[in-house]
Amino acid sequence: MTLTDPAHTLAALIRCPSVTPDEGGALTTLSAMLVDLGFTNERVTFSDSDTPDVDNLYSRLGTDGPHLMFAGHTDVVPVGDAGAWTQDPFAAQIIDGEMYGRGAVDMKGGIACFVSALARLMTRRGAPAGSVSLLITGDEEGPGINGTEKLLAHAAAKGERWDAALVGEPTNPEQLGDMIKIGRRGSLSGVLTVEGVQGHVAYPHLADNPLRGILTLAKALMQPPLDAGNERFPPSNLEVTAIDTGNPSSNVIPARATARFNIRFNDIWTAESLTAELHARLEHAAKENGLREGREPVRYSVTLSERPSPSFVTRDTALIETLSAAVLEATGRSLTLSTTGGTSDARFIKNYCPVVEFGLVGKTMHMVDERVALTDLEGLTAIYEVFLERWFDSAKAG
Numbered sequence: 460m461t462l463t464d465p466a467h468t469l470a471a472l473i474r475c476p477s478v479t480p481d482e483g484g485a486l487t488t489l490s491a492m493l494v495d496l497g498f499t500n501e502r503v504t505f506s507d508s509d510t511p512d513v514d515n516l517y518s519r520l521g522t523d524g525p526h527l528m529f530a531g532h533t534d535v536v537p538v539g540d541a542g543a544w545t546q547d548p549f550a551a552q553i554i555d556g557e558m559y560g561r562g563a564v565d566m567k568g569g570i571a572c573f574v575s576a577l578a579r580l581m582t583r584r585g586a587p588a589g590s591v592s593l594l595i596t597g598d599e600e601g602p603g604i605n606g607t608e609k610l611l612a613h614a615a616a617k618g619e620r621w622d623a624a625l626v627g628e629p630t631n632p633e634q635l636g637d638m639i640k641i642g643r644r645g646s647l648s649g650v651l652t653v654e655g656v657q658g659h660v661a662y663p664h665l666a667d668n669p670l671r672g673i674l675t676l677a678k679a680l681m682q683p684p685l686d687a688g689n690e691r692f693p694p695s696n697l698e699v700t701a702i703d704t705g706n707p708s709s710n711v712i713p714a715r716a717t718a719r720f721n722i723r724f725n726d727i728w729t730a731e732s733l734t735a736e737l738h739a740r741l742e743h744a745a746k747e748n749g750l751r752e753g754r755e756p757v758r759y760s761v762t763l764s765e766r767p768s769p770s771f772v773t774r775d776t777a778l779i780e781t782l783s784a785a786v787l788e789a790t791g792r793s794l795t796l797s798t799t800g801g802t803s804d805a806r807f808i809k810n811y812c813p814v815v816e817f818g819l820v821g822k823t824m825h826m827v828d829e830r831v832a833l834t835d836l837e838g839l840t841a842i843y844e845v846f847l848e849r850w851f852d853s854a855k856a857g
């Protein structure tokens with residue numbers, strides 16, 4: 460049975476050029492493997508305005524509880540500078556013990572290890588006492604509109620319920636066994652606009668330079684710090700990413716200035732409480748600081764992103780401990796529980812069941828010559844196999 464070999468499984472997936480939004484044969488290849496293991500597949504294509512249609516896969520083995528979900532994506536980012544690759548990005552070449560290919564670690568590799576772990580467990584002990592499902596999207600690296608969020612809602616509407624989920628994104632910074640992600644910071648972006656009065660730089664009393672106001676307001680957003688963090692999260696952080704007037708000239712005072720910013724926030728805040736804090740800071744600073752001494756308050760407006768990502772942390776200690784114990788058993792390493800990094804599809808899954816993230820080493824993801832050590836493929840397969848066995852054993856005992 461070749462499915463027990465993660466390198467074989469991964470090579471087949473890498474050879475499907477599934478750059479978002481193209482399915483590239485990846486979901487079809489994966490579906491066929493899952494059928495061999497006894498899964499029932501459902502392919503779902505989602506559409507929306509102004510974004511490409513995307514194929515997704517929901518596949519389930521078993522009908523009873525407990526029910527474990529493995530979530531991930533088969534789409535990959537573009538090759539980038541094709542001439543800089545030393546190997547064909549869709550050939551799955553093995554050089555010096557490493558397999559090269561786009562998606563090798565992000566995250567066809569994680570999917571291949573999970574399929575192989577399950578195949579090994581089933582060879583050894585038969586099907587798990589419960590259900591396993593794979594929720595695999597083709598829209599994680601792209602707009603993310605026709606992907607995980609819709610697929611979860613689609614499956615839930617058909618009565619699917621899950622007890623826990625594992626996301627196979629690459630979570631280890633350096634070595635297999637470094638890090639499990641047990642939550643993520645939230646993300647909120649905004650655009651701040653300050654209105655001034657355009658004029659000649661030689662006659663500033665007739666004008667109002669909006670840059671004075673925008674600097675004052677931007678500083679008020681940054682200071683004081685939003686919080687000091689807590690035991691699960693680093694401090695929330697606001698970065699101003701651009702300040703602009705669109706003014707190419709050095710003798711014209713511009714009429715208007717805009718500033719863009721993004722906040723990565725921890726679970727001390729919700730998007731709502733953070734929004735209220737931002738408004739309070741801006742209102743206060745605008746009153747205190749006219750564009751000029753003796754002038755009116757700063758005239759400003761602020762637009763915040765309509766769909767901020769919430770912060771979350773998984774409180775299912777049994778799930779975290781089962782995965783930590785599997786990593787320790789398979790690698791001998793004690794890992795860090797982390798909430799760092801960007802957002803991931805776990806932010807949608809957490810609305811349905813507890814979720815943790817653990818996959819390969821992320822060092823080469825999205826880079827030229829993305830590649831994975833064959834020893835890491837073996838290592839992650841071993842970890843997933845122990846995790847599967849223990850999770851079903853403890854869920855049954857509980």
Ligand SMILES: [Zn+2]
Pocket residue numbers: 532565566599628629
């Ligand atoms: Zn990914």
